[in-house]
Amino acid sequence: MKKVILMVDTTTAGGFMKPEIEKKGLIFVPIVVTVDGVEYKAGDEINNGWLAKNVNIKSVVKTSQVNPLEIENGFKRGLESAEHVFYVPISTGLSSTYSTASAIAAKPEFKGKVTIYDSHYITPWIQVIFQDLIDVVNKANSTSEIEEFLNYWNGKMFGWIAPQNLDRLYAGGRISKVQYIAGKLLKVTPVIPVFNGSMNEEGTVKGKGLEKTMDKVAKIAIAKSKELEAELGVEIALSYIDEFELGLKQILKDNGVTKMTKVELGPEIIAHIGSGSWGVGLMPRKK
Helix, strand or coil, rough: CCEEEEEEEEHCCCCHHHHHHCCCCCCECCEEECCEEEEEEECCCCCHHHHHHHHCCCCCEEEEECHHHHHHHHHHHHHHHHHEEEEEECCCCCCCCCHHHHHHHHHHHHHHCECCCCCCCCCHHHHHHHHHHHHEEEECCHHHHHHHHHHHHCCCCCCECCCCCHHHHHHHCCHHHHHHHHHHCCCCEEEEEEEEEEHHHHHHHHEEEHHHHHHHHHHHHHHHHHHHHHCCCCEEEEEEEEECHHHHHHHHHHHCCCCCCEECCCCHHHHHCCCEEEEEEEEECCC
8 A cells, every 4th residue: 555645636737637647546636617607627527628619708607616525535535545645735825625625634534644735836837846746745755755845836936827818807807898898909918927826916917919918928037037046046947838839939038048848727727817828937946
């Protein structure tokens, strides 16, 4: 029997779907995406491609925490093949899943056998380190070794994400009708900062036109990466998420960036800001 088994949800599964996660010997539980009143298990029943085809400006889309029953059953499945379950849930900045899972883990049948990590991870960032995380879990003699590995990046994950258009922001009530119409006429693109697994819409910056917005995002990210290198002395991996891969990649190259890792935005972000969204993220890498 294994010492520790890793349990992940849609947002911490490294961009993989449920069948792929289970082939890796891990436990998968889905977050719920509701589209026009119908609930779907993200990463199991639907993926980003499904959202791109089935969600439009009239769609009402909501995301919900992992179903408590799914969490409990996940713990039970994990303890069938391991002495301990280590669960990395969706970031506490986006969901209350951590609190729900902690309450379930306190039940007598799970007490001392399940660890819930106070996570700040979402899909783009955990994807960069996902295989390393699996390796750490497989070799770990204690959960503290896994926590130490994950804690390294706390407070060091930065990103700037922009929608392809304003449709989902308007449909979700994040911008008014006046802002929507004016933004489309003026070709304004909002760029939403992400820090430690939370989207901070109050810190949103704006760019006009796709190319100028890309250039603006690239320069903000590069300036931050230099600051982080000075503070932390670590290698910076820039990640890009896009339908505009070549254009954004070229802008980064033109600004001196040579290290890039392509990752995907997960449904926890796509559901709210739309398919075709793109951005740049910073992920310090250990030397």
